[in-house]
Amino acid sequence: MKFVNTLIVCAPAVSALWPIPQTYTHGDSVIFINQNTPISYNGKQATLSSVSTNSFASATYGSAANGSVTSAQIIGAAVQRTYQTIFNQNYIPWKFHHRNSDFEPSSNSSGAVVKSIKLVQNASDPADVGRPLVGSVDESYTLDLTTDGSVVISGKSSQGIAHGLTTFTQLFYKYSGGGAYTPLAPVSITDAPKFPYRSLQMDVARNYYPVTDVLRMIDAAAYNKFNHFHLHATDSQSWPLEIPSLPNLTSLGAYRKDLIYSASDLQQIQQYGATLGVEVVVEIDSPGHTASIAYSRPDLIAAFNSQPDWDAYAAEPPSGTLKLNSPAVYDFLEQVYSDLLPRVKPYTSYFHTGGDEVKESAYLLDDTVNSSSDAVLQPLVQKFVDRNHDQIRANGLHPLVWEEMLLQWNLTLGDDVLIQTWESVTDSVAKTVAKGHKALAGNYNYWYLDCGQGQWLDFYPNISASYWPYADYCSPRKNWRLMYSYDPLANVPANSTHLVVGGVVAIWSEQVDSANLDRMVWPRAGAAAEVLWSGAKDASGQNRSQVTASPRLSDMRERLLARGVMAEPIQMVFCLQDGESCGEVNEG
Numbered sequence: 001m002k003f004v005n006t007l008i009v010c011a012p013a014v015s016a017l018w019p020i021p022q023t024y025t026h027g028d029s030v031i032f033i034n035q036n037t038p039i040s041y042n043g044k045q046a047t048l049s050s051v052s053t054n055s056f057a058s059a060t061y062g063s064a065a066n067g068s069v070t071s072a073q074i075i076g077a078a079v080q081r082t083y084q085t086i087f088n089q090n091y092i093p094w095k096f097h098h099r100n101s102d103f104e105p106s107s108n109s110s111g112a113v114v115k116s117i118k119l120v121q122n123a124s125d126p127a128d129v130g131r132p133l134v135g136s137v138d139e140s141y142t143l144d145l146t147t148d149g150s151v152v153i154s155g156k157s158s159q160g161i162a163h164g165l166t167t168f169t170q171l172f173y174k175y176s177g178g179g180a181y182t183p184l185a186p187v188s189i190t191d192a193p194k195f196p197y198r199s200l201q202m203d204v205a206r207n208y209y210p211v212t213d214v215l216r217m218i219d220a221a222a223y224n225k226f227n228h229f230h231l232h233a234t235d236s237q238s239w240p241l242e243i244p245s246l247p248n249l250t251s252l253g254a255y256r257k258d259l260i261y262s263a264s265d266l267q268q269i270q271q272y273g274a275t276l277g278v279e280v281v282v283e284i285d286s287p288g289h290t291a292s293i294a295y296s297r298p299d300l301i302a303a304f305n306s307q308p309d310w311d312a313y314a315a316e317p318p319s320g321t322l323k324l325n326s327p328a329v330y331d332f333l334e335q336v337y338s339d340l341l342p343r344v345k346p347y348t349s350y351f352h353t354g355g356d357e358v359k360e361s362a363y364l365l366d367d368t369v370n371s372s373s374d375a376v377l378q379p380l381v382q383k384f385v386d387r388n389h390d391q392i393r394a395n396g397l398h399p400l401v402w403e404e405m406l407l408q409w410n411l412t413l414g415d416d417v418l419i420q421t422w423e424s425v426t427d428s429v430a431k432t433v434a435k436g437h438k439a440l441a442g443n444y445n446y447w448y449l450d451c452g453q454g455q456w457l458d459f460y461p462n463i464s465a466s467y468w469p470y471a472d473y474c475s476p477r478k479n480w481r482l483m484y485s486y487d488p489l490a491n492v493p494a495n496s497t498h499l500v501v502g503g504v505v506a507i508w509s510e511q512v513d514s515a516n517l518d519r520m521v522w523p524r525a526g527a528a529a530e531v532l533w534s535g536a537k538d539a540s541g542q543n544r545s546q547v548t549a550s551p552r553l554s555d556m557r558e559r560l561l562a563r564g565v566m567a568e569p570i571q572m573v574f575c576l577q578d579g580e581s582c583g584e585v586n587e588g
């Protein structure tokens with residue numbers, strides 16, 4: 001990042017962009033923006049306040065894409081969000097200026113205004129823009145705002161332009177006298193993501209969330225330039241995902257009959273994401289993490305809810321795993337997938353088959369196996385996963401799995417399979433790419449948002465002391481600085497970095513529900529968003545500075561609050577008002 005006016009660096013005023021663009025220069029002139037600013041997309045005219053999702057349908061490239069969303073819908077939705085964000089979900093940045101200072105322009109009528117916004121798409125979207133495969137969409141964009149108020153945002157895809165519009169909104173602040181302004185003109189930005197797969201993951205099975213919570217997470221994810229949303233849809237504790245052809249999976253397996261995601265809810269979630277450039281990837285974890293199937297199909301599950309020794313068979317209560325060598329289980333999976341895959345396909349190129357924390361001992365209680373020996377189990381796990389992946393491929397989708405399938409069970413997996421890593425501190429990504437597979441980074445010691453809450457198990461008095469002070473397995477809580485220090489490319493040899501296609505930051509929900517979701521996720525997930533979009537290193541190859549990131553992340557936090565996301569503060573106002581006065585220069 002370089003600045004035209006270096007004074008801006010020293011002043012507490014924020015230059016506000018999150019994630020930080022690859023190149024960014026700005027000045028210090030004020031420009032207001034009107035609600036009726038003319039905006040065009042490839043020559044097709046409209047005004048900012050009047051754009052609908054179909055306004056640009058007849059523009060060049062507008063109908064180019066195929067499937068769930070067209071280019072014009074992505075652009076239309078992005079312009080609507082731009083309008084909403086600048087005029088209705090904006091904030092007055094007093095926290096980022098000296099105590100009691102007059103930081104605002106003196107009037108909203110004397111200054112320059114944005115005269116026009118020109119959106120220029122240089123190339124046709126790929127047909128799969130609504131359900132992209134990693135790397136198929138060029139997300140780069142340029143943004144130029146001149147001192148006399150002309151704006152040009154260009155991109156090679158509708159998603160690139162949408163990212164440019166997201167960045168554009170972050171240049172503007174609410175004006176206390178009415179309207180909105182940027183203090184940063186002229187602005188020139190060229191930008192592109194470091195990693196093509198940038199994902200937030202949400203577990204909706206340990207605790208249930210209303211659909212509106214899921215949509216709010218997707219909105220905030222898009223605002224942080226995430227482009228995937230991983231829905232961990234089912235687990236041992238509940239099965240909230242409706243499979244219409246198997247109605248009792250949810251009517252018996254959800255926490256309550258109505259705490260479900262119906263087929264139309266899922267479609268709404270996926271359509272909402274696709275329109276925002278966020279591909280919703282559904283996971284049905286298996287063969288472990290499936291005990292909730294036993295409420296409707298007890299014949300399919302081994303070691304179901306073994307008590308009180310559940311921990312002999314599973315990582316969490318209730319224990320229970322799909323039987324590993326059972327034609328009935330295969331028939332069941334065939335039916336679940338036949339029902340679900342064609343419905344998710346319009347919105348995604350991926351389907352996640354899980355595969356984490358498969359515990360050998362559970363298969364001692366599996367009457368189709370009666371063994372906990374790896375030599376017996378490994379070929380059965382291979383066959384199980386092959387069956388699932390074959391059906392996924394037959395539906396035109398690509399499989400995703402948790403790292404254990406490759407690194408612990410040594411399965412032979414197709415080149416099309418993405419491996420989601422989570423376990424060891426630096427090795428899993430490197431080990432995965434060493435086997436020639438594409439990896440997603442997401443080490444739990446950095447990118448699990450739920451860590452550090454302490455235990456949720458209740459300890460009997462006779463053993464309680466041995467767990468005191470009840471830290472959870474991944475405590476302490478991951479401060480945003482720790483999340484920000486995680487480099488997906490750490491320990492990956494230069495000839496394999498192309499195989500690290502991105503990463504996933506995760507919120508598991510054992511101790512999270514609607515009441516604390518927003519502040520558990522935001523703004524910390526933004527730290528991962530910036531690593532994935534901008535890279536862990538700056539243009540000179542150095543670790544990015546917390547000192548310059550911190551006020552920008554606080555600015556993002558205010559912007560999330562303004563759009564209805566109850567993001568937590570990461571500092572007190574003192575640190576924001578007085579620039580770098582909460583910096584630390586001495587070693588700890």
Ligand SMILES: *[C@@H]1O[C@H](CO)[C@@H](O)[C@H](O)[C@H]1NC(C)=O
Nearest residue numbers: 063064065066067126127128
């Ligand atoms: C739209 O998708 C269909 C099937 O997925 C494909 O055959 C067709 O070529 C696509 N059209 C365009 C314009 O990309």
Ligand SMILES: *[C@@H]1O[C@H](CO)[C@@H](O)[C@H](O)[C@H]1NC(C)=O
Nearest residue numbers: 120122140141142154155156
């Ligand atoms: C699109 O084309 C314009 C004009 O040729 C160019 O200035 C701009 O950099 C291009 N944008 C992208 C993202 O390639």
Ligand SMILES: *[C@@H]1O[C@H](CO)[C@@H](O)[C@H](O)[C@H]1NC(C)=O
Nearest residue numbers: 032033034108177178179180
């Ligand atoms: C200035 O504020 C007035 C009163 O709120 C508002 O009607 C007008 O649109 C604003 N002008 C600009 C340029 O934002």
Ligand SMILES: *[C@@H]1O[C@H](CO)[C@@H](O)[C@H](O)[C@H]1NC(C)=O
Nearest residue numbers: 245246247248249295296297
């Ligand atoms: C649930 O429905 C299936 C048929 O889809 C049936 O085989 C099974 O017995 C039902 N479960 C219960 C507990 O009634």
Ligand SMILES: *[C@@H]1O[C@H](CO)[C@@H](O)[C@H](O)[C@H]1NC(C)=O
Nearest residue numbers: 325365366367368369370371
């Ligand atoms: C596992 O043990 C049970 C009980 O002894 C028996 O009925 C079953 O046939 C055994 N299964 C296999 C695959 O050997």
Ligand SMILES: *[C@@H]1O[C@H](CO)[C@@H](O)[C@H](O)[C@H]1NC(C)=O
Nearest residue numbers: 374375377378407408409410
């Ligand atoms: C996978 O391979 C490793 C290394 O050879 C071995 O230690 C491990 O037991 C294997 N896992 C299984 C499930 O066979």
Ligand SMILES: *[C@@H]1O[C@H](CO)[C@@H](O)[C@H](O)[C@H]1NC(C)=O
Nearest residue numbers: 308309459460461462463464
């Ligand atoms: C602790 O107490 C529980 C409940 O009374 C009992 O089931 C368990 O066996 C005891 N554990 C040990 C290690 O003594």
Ligand SMILES: *[C@@H]1O[C@H](CO)[C@@H](O)[C@H](O)[C@H]1NC(C)=O
Nearest residue numbers: 484485486487490542543544
């Ligand atoms: C940069 O960050 C990495 C990962 O956190 C760390 O191992 C390394 O020591 C840091 N480098 C410097 C110069 O601080």
Ligand SMILES: *[C@@H]1O[C@H](CO)[C@@H](O)[C@H](O)[C@H]1NC(C)=O
Nearest residue numbers: 433434436493494495496499
């Ligand atoms: C990278 O280089 C190492 C060491 O030369 C080699 O073993 C490995 O196969 C290479 N990996 C790729 C993906 O080319």
